[in-house]
Amino acid sequence: MNGFAYLRPTGVQEAVDAYAAHPGAAYLAGGTNLVDLMKLGVARPTALIDVGRLPLDTIEERPDGSVRVGATVRNSDLAADPRVRDRWPALSQALLAGASGQLRNAATTGGNLLQRTRCPYFQDLGKPCNKRAPGSGCGAREGVHRDHAVLGHSEQCVATHPSDMAVALAALDAQVELYGPEGARKLPVTDFHRLPGEHPERDTWMRPGELITGVLLPATTAGVPSAYRKARDRASYAFALASVAVVLRVADGVVDQVAVAFGGLAHRPWRARHTELALLGAPAGPAAFEGAVALELAHAEPLRDNAFKVPLARNLALDVLGRLAPAPAGV
């Protein structure tokens, strides 16, 4: 690891200014991904701008029923927040399905969204990887890719986004709050991460120097039944092979509101818009669920060794939809 300067700004503007003043700088929050990548030589910042102690560590209710989560709120504190557990349970469940107790105590809301892929070629300087070294090729496409994407991948990159939290946020219609040299703006979590296309080196639509200041949980999904389920190689402390977050409200037996997002299948949390369109207004039951989930997964293009993810994702989605749908009256 090369040496680097260390700066600890006390405010958002100071942080953004410090980034602009230090070419090659990186923001540092909990460090659970960035320090790991620096040890591996994958990340080589010349300066770290420590945003981990910025006063962005609160969870605030807004008069309109939304909640704003500051960027430095730790994953464990967000998962335990009674408002989150009661109104957006899929978010709490997704956080608790990720990493370990120790890691969640360090990991922040902003850092979690920006964690890099766990593709082993990306983490190994000796291997080709278009995301780490554009133009060097993709080692995973014809190599070891059991954990990789089945949806939305490109010739250049078949990596998945590893975050559990982001999948729940995508289903809950959350927004990312950004502040940068050009001012403040918001992006829906569903439009925050990119598909790899020809530029897998870019994970998100953030502009250079932008800082995540928070995440907004909207009133439109507050209190609507939601849940998260994840399949992994061991019972705990492992990344998702596939996961799903579902938001579902049923009125008089008919689907009144629905959102489905898959994790572990693509370069970003994958909103199943085909499933949602098919379900809205349909009778809430196994037949409608099966048909609607199949519509989305028909678009899957598995690689040589990861076709198992398609039925896995289907089963996860059907299980969670079934659990969230109230039993029909009289049964």
Add this chain to the structure above:
Amino acid sequence: MTSAHQPGHHSEVHLRVNGKPVTLDVDHRRVLLDLLREDLDLTGSKKGCDHGQCGACTVLVDGRRLNSCLLLAVTLDGSEVTTVEGLGGDGEEPHPLQRAFLDRDAFQCGYCTPGQLCSAVGMLAEAAAGHPSHVTDPAAPSGSPVALDRAEIRERLSGNLCRCGAYPRIVEAVEDVIE
């Protein structure tokens, strides 16, 4: 900027480690685990993977359990660090959990043990503060302390691997201090 801002590649850092004040000039690359083991000769905390994947390096920082291998020391200025050497406090007596690990023979080689102990101490505080886990019933009331059955203990300590497979006895030792 705070006093931690220095133009070079090292900074002065003030910590309290196991109750004692410590001031060090640290290279910005120094992680807490190496600072403890190499600069302070506190070799109880272990380096298993150096990448957040095993939990052997777990310590308490301001009462919260963290992987010291992924914590840059320079970020911790002003923090209170407790390692396995400090769990028992000032006295001669070990922490009740250390006693329970001995009574239950909750280790074989012992390499993971310091991390297991610090992790379990941090975990007990989290459960008492009402933090849920992956196996907590989502319908359980938010905010109240979580009762720790075996499934809860196993899930909450899943960030600590044991190559010797002492898990059953580790769970029993933790149960002993809960009762």
